[in-house]
Amino acid sequence: MTDVTVRPVVDGRLGTSALRPDGLAKTQGTFAFSGDLSADGMLWGATLRSPHPFARIRSIDLSGAWQIAGVAAVVTADDVPGKPTYGLISADQPVFARDVVRYAGEPVAAVAGDHPETCRRALAAIRVDYEVLTPLVDPELAIAGAEPIHPDGNILRHQRIVRGDQDLVGEVVVEGTYEIGMQDQAFLGLEAALAIPDPGGAGVELFVATQWLHEDLGQIAACLDLPADRVRLTLGGVGGAFGAREDISLQVHTCLLALRTGRPVRIAYSREESFYGHVHRHPARIWMRHHATRDGRLQRVEARFVLDGGAYASTSSAVLVNAITHAQGPYVCDSATVEGFATRTNNLPCGAMRGFGVVQACFAHEGQMDRLAEACGLDPVEIRLRNAMRTGDRLITGQVIADVAPVAECIRATAALPLPDEPVGGRDGDPLRLPGGAGLTADVGHIRRGIGWGVSIKNLMYSEGFDDFSTARCRLADGSVTLKFATAEVGQGFVTLAPQIARTVLGVERAVCEPIDTTIGSAGSTSASRQTWMSGGAVLGACRAVAEQVVAHAAQSWGVSTAEVELVDGVLTSPDGRQATVGELSAGRVFEATFEHHHPPTEDLDEDGQGNCHTAFAFVAHRAVVDVDVELGLVKVVQIATAQDVGRALNPLSVRGQIEGGIAQGVGLAVMEEIVQTDGRVRNASFTDYLLPTMLDMPEVVAELIEIPEPRSPLGAKGVGEPPCISSTPAVLAAIRDATGKDLRRVPVRPFDIAL
Amino acid sequence: MSEQYTLRVNGADRPVQDAWVGESLLYVLRERLGLLAAKGACEQGECGSCSVLVDGEVVCSCLVLAASAVGQEITTVEGLAEPGAPTDVQQAYVDAGAVQCGFCTPGLIMATHALLERTAAPSELEIREALSGNVCRCTGYGRIIEAVQQVAARRGEAGR
Amino acid sequence: MSVVVADSLEQALDALAAAPHATVLAGGTDVMVELNLGHRRTxxxxxxxxxxxxxxxxxxxxxxxxxxxxxVRYAEIHADPLAAWLPALAQAGRTVGSPQIRAAATVGGNLATSSPAGDGITVLAALDATVHLVSSAGRRDVPVGQFTVGPKRNVLAPGELIEAITVPVARGWQGFSKVGVRNAMVIATANACLAVDEPAGSVALALGSVGPVILRCPEAEAIAAAQCDVAARRASPATVAAFAEAAMAAARPIDDHRSTAAYRRHAVRVMAGRLLRRAMPHE
Structure with missing residues (x-):
């Protein structure tokens, strides 16, 4: 112990742009993604999928597959030992279709073999006799009472919100119907998993890219009829997620094949299969009627939401509630009459994607705010400022916004950001600056520039009574911290943040994360912008508990009370000036603590859609500048300016990465991304035809962080992942409307929507 | 129906045995030679994750028939630098925040090295065009452009 | 399955003579997609x-x-010196796939794939290029307009391959234009190439992605020849409009997941008009 003041300089604390611990490995190709994993004696697995959106299975003949050399297992619904179905909220989705297939791409059988080519041949040799049925593809028909395509019926959820004056008619009334196409998460790292069976088939270990290890574990164990402690999951490196890895895809199939063969089995989806293998963003049709005073004060929102959930429930019911409870947007509104349906059809199943229902709601309410502005003769910024929500205002569910709610600040800060300094076409005249780019479709004279706005509110964490807690363990030994949690690192950077927390609380330099697996309690899902708050809270709690132990240890050895020992920046000080560092105190000792962080409980909505159903909220404003070739309908997004309510930027570089990345997905939805289905069949299940923004499509992003620490958040930070992709989309559409004068109410906007 | 041939990868002769001859270079690198840096995300040349150098040109290894690359110099990310001893481009990607999930990163590293070999001080638009074949779903590209510019600037200073 | 990596034309032709239905692999950017996705077995x-x-x-x-x-690869075509002689082909080349694709994709492969959306083929069609075919039995030349006979179908006989393509260098303004939903790496919704032959006083126009094969537009070309002052680079607004309408009338597009027939026709009209105006900037 020393009596000189030691102030260890610790880099990488909260508030600094600490670098990713896995960054170098990723640039050098040594980071192991789930698709990079293999094991000795491994077999390959592959999945047979229905070519029909709706058909009865008369029979399945597997004999051809068994005759192919190298085939080790062929399984169907008959081979599922436990629960035949799974699902995040209701278990309505079969592991394998048994009597009926409900979407084109639904798994019917799986094989394991010694080479991918063996598996392909085996799949081709399976004979399924289908009685093809007419698919239900129109959600309105599902609502109208079409013959149920599933025992649970065709309505996945119906919920209304009724609040305030139901007869109110505003001085100004605007209405419109808005459509959102089906967006794909399109993570780059395709679904892949490696299952290793325990000897004798007593259990199984699965390495998988997922967003929520424990939820997967529960569903897998149920389907395999194994006790939960016989299924162990370890996170395989995750190549992006964006919601698409929240549901089970290949998990049960891979484990089942491994248990059947007694050998490790790996399944890796192709890009085409990935389009069938995970859920997507709900396509939606939303009607809204806004009532306001002549001076543009919003009084009442009427709305009808129809979200097509596709063949199985996934998280549709939660997505619907998110959508309808955000119908007013970040604006004060006392009265509401909202009805929402999530339907079951024979289209691709839909579920979680970044923004989770609020993307759809925001596209509609922001379109309405622009119409309202026009009707009231107000500027788009002014109408939004005039209605901006503040702390203490109520949602149409009756819930009071208890959070920091800097809506007006976000709008004003965005408006103050500089517009692009280059004129249309730029100063160098490079055609790449124009819509159409190297296609040389336009000259500068053909282009009109437009500016548009989008502002949004997004709930953080899970809602409706769900306790999505997170667990973390902190272990301090010899001056080093080891952190353990099951928080899925999907690219967002929790593995960067967690050590930052430990360094800050304990003042140590060395803080590392252990493998992410199910040997610790659940962390909940890496979704809903929740891990910085929830798992951050758990790591913080664990680190603080360890700090208390260290303080207690120092107090004991110094013969003082713990209250008298101060821990600042890794240095403990006694009242009489004695000092020791955390490193010194932990030499040869272990301090360890596990902490669960829970957010305050939430409630279900009642039948009128009233209740404190959400946990917390974040806000953001976007301004888009676009150049449009009006005659050809081609768009180049030139700039997105944004100011986002982040609470506290714990890692400014990571925050910026989330903002820019989210905006790219918002821009993609606005102008190019859509899964096109005809009669329940996907027309563009490839990256040739499902277009993602490239570097030449992505605009300049000018971002400002609104940092007002959120008192309700353990670290003062709000989740930052989802807001960027929510109001960026309507901002782009508003800018295109501004440039073209066309009444565009659908995303993605297609060239023919503008040109014809 | 298998064949044997030898590829020249990262300066070494790598025999390929018992291969199905329709296999792409990406498949052979990953599954037969254990070189996992090149990633497959589309299998049709639309994402750039599998970018490697063949005789100095950046190409999609998923679109190269492995058996047809006999006698050519193939360079993958593994051939750029030893683990833990990154190139300036690799280090800049980490420093600039250009890496999130990292799945597109090895392909981008290859494309960036090739770009800067050809054009020491690319304009932003040149960077965007040169890397437009490498799709990234996480970052929105802003930090990637920043990383490339950082390397160009540092090399420019070092060369002065 | 066998792979012959030919290092001479003779060797390639011998191999093809021995296996006339062998898959000819050039840049691989089309063939490998088909192999990877299991759409082609060979x-x-x-x-x-x-x-x-x-x-x-x-x-x-x-x-x-x-x-x-x-x-010859597109990366080479869209750089000088070829770009100076063949500006429209260079422009088309810059839009073919991505830099990685252009580093591998070849002009002969583009032609051999015979996609109605092949960007380079539209230019070759507008320029009346000549395709030189070769097999162990001998050589023959085919005008590019007769090479492709349908979507992904052409006159190549078993054992035959494309040896070269002869393209006239620009004798006047020429330009390529392509509509796609993305600013890079995109398949044409529709494309067009206009080439002026100043000495001949004529204008050629070819269209891609709006028919089963690349289409020429004789009526539009006749309007331009009759009404434009090619030497003075002059065309009246009425001429441009008539030319664009005639181009649109020549298109025979379909609805598909990438776009609609109506939009494709419209795009052809717009592109044709703009290309003629670029060629004839004076009213």
Whole structure:
């Protein structure tokens, strides 16, 4: 112990742009993604999928597959030992279709073999006799009472919100119907998993890219009829997620094949299969009627939401509630009459994607705010400022916004950001600056520039009574911290943040994360912008508990009370000036603590859609500048300016990465991304035809962080992942409307929507 | 129906045995030679994750028939630098925040090295065009452009 | 399945003679997609990308033509010196796939795939290029307009490959234009190439992605020849409009997941009008 003041300089604390611990490995190709994993004696697995959106299975003949050399297992619904179905909220989705297939791409059988080519041949040799049925593809028909395509019926959820004056008619009334196409998460790292069976088939270990290890574990164990402690999951490196890895895809199939063969089995989806293998963003049709005073004060929102959930429930019911409870947007509104349906059809199943229902709601309410502005003769910024929500205002569910709610600040800060300094076409005249780019479709004279706005509110964490807690363990030994949690690192950077927390609380330099697996309690899902708050809270709690132990240890050895020992920046000080560092105190000792962080409980909505159903909220404003070739309908997004309510930027570089990345997905939805289905069949299940923004499509992003620490958040930070992709989309559409004068109410906007 | 041939990868002769001859270079690198840096995300040349150098040109290894690359110099990310001893481009990607999930990163590293070999001080638009074949779903590209510019600037200073 | 990596034309032709239905592999950017996705099965491949005779080009100053070996890659075509002689092909080349694709994809492969959306083919059609075919039995020349006979179908006989394409160098303004939903790496919704032959006083227009094959527009070309002052680069607004309408009338597009027939027709009209205006900037 020393009596000189030691102030260890610790880099990488909260508030600094600490670098990713896995960054170098990723640039050098040594980071192991789930698709990079293999094991000795491994077999390959592959999945047979229905070519029909709706058909009865008369029979399945597997004999051809068994005759192919190298085939080790062929399984169907008959081979599922436990629960035949799974699902995040209701278990309505079969592991394998048994009597009926409900979407084109639904798994019917799986094989394991010694080479991918063996598996392909085996799949081709399976004979399924289908009685093809007419698919239900129109959600309105599902609502109208079409013959149920599933025992649970065709309505996945119906919920209304009724609040305030139901007869109110505003001085100004605007209405419109808005459509959102089906967006794909399109993570780059395709679904892949490696299952290793325990000897004798007593259990199984699965390495998988997922967003929520424990939820997967529960569903897998149920389907395999194994006790939960016989299924162990370890996170395989995750190549992006964006919601698409929240549901089970290949998990049960891979484990089942491994248990059947007694050998490790790996399944890796192709890009085409990935389009069938995970859920997507709900396509939606939303009607809204806004009532306001002549001076543009919003009084009442009427709305009808129809979200097509596709063949199985996934998280549709939660997505619907998110959508309808955000119908007013970040604006004060006392009265509401909202009805929402999530339907079951024979289209691709839909579920979680970044923004989770609020993307759809925001596209509609922001379109309405622009119409309202026009009707009231107000500027788009002014109408939004005039209605901006503040702390203490109520949602149409009756819930009071208890959070920091800097809506007006976000709008004003965005408006103050500089517009692009280059004129249309730029100063160098490079055609790449124009819509159409190297296609040389336009000259500068053909282009009109437009500016548009989008502002949004997004709930953080899970809602409706769900306790999505997170667990973390902190272990301090010899001056080093080891952190353990099951928080899925999907690219967002929790593995960067967690050590930052430990360094800050304990003042140590060395803080590392252990493998992410199910040997610790659940962390909940890496979704809903929740891990910085929830798992951050758990790591913080664990680190603080360890700090208390260290303080207690120092107090004991110094013969003082713990209250008298101060821990600042890794240095403990006694009242009489004695000092020791955390490193010194932990030499040869272990301090360890596990902490669960829970957010305050939430409630279900009642039948009128009233209740404190959400946990917390974040806000953001976007301004888009676009150049449009009006005659050809081609768009180049030139700039997105944004100011986002982040609470506290714990890692400014990571925050910026989330903002820019989210905006790219918002821009993609606005102008190019859509899964096109005809009669329940996907027309563009490839990256040739499902277009993602490239570097030449992505605009300049000018971002400002609104940092007002959120008192309700353990670290003062709000989740930052989802807001960027929510109001960026309507901002782009508003800018295109501004440039073209066309009444565009659908995303993605297609060239023919503008040109014809 | 298998064949044997030898590829020249990262300066070494790598025999390929018992291969199905329709296999792409990406498949052979990953599954037969254990070189996992090149990633497959589309299998049709639309994402750039599998970018490697063949005789100095950046190409999609998923679109190269492995058996047809006999006698050519193939360079993958593994051939750029030893683990833990990154190139300036690799280090800049980490420093600039250009890496999130990292799945597109090895392909981008290859494309960036090739770009800067050809054009020491690319304009932003040149960077965007040169890397437009490498799709990234996480970052929105802003930090990637920043990383490339950082390397160009540092090399420019070092060369002065 | 066997793979022959030919290093001479003779070797390639011998291999093809021995296996006339072998898949000819050039840049691989189309063939490999089909193999990877299981859309094509083959038991013999003849790789021609490294045949020196096919990778070279020659400029013939007297005839004012460039003879492009079939395996010349788009990366080379959209750079000088070829870009200076063949500006429209260079423009098209810059839009083919991504930089990685252009580093591999060849002009002969583009032609051999015979996609109605092949960007380079539209230019070759507008320029009346000549396709030189070769097999162990001999050589023959086919006008590019007769080479493709339908979507992904052409006159190549078993055992035959494209040796070269002869393209006249620009004798007046020429330009390419392509509509796609993305600013890079996109398949054409529709494309067009306009080439002016100043000495002849004529204008050629070809359209891609709006029919089963690349289409020429004789009526539009006739309007331009009759009404434009090619030497003075002058066309009246009425001429431009009539030309654009005639181009649209020549298109025979379909609805598909990428766009609609109506939009494609519209896009052809707009592109044709704009291309003619670029060629004839004076009213």
């Amino acid at each position: 038991d013999a491949v003849v790789a021609v990308a490294r045949v020196p005779e096919l990778c070279s080009w020659t400029y013939d100053a007297r005839r004012a033509t460039v003879r492009l070996g079939a395996a």
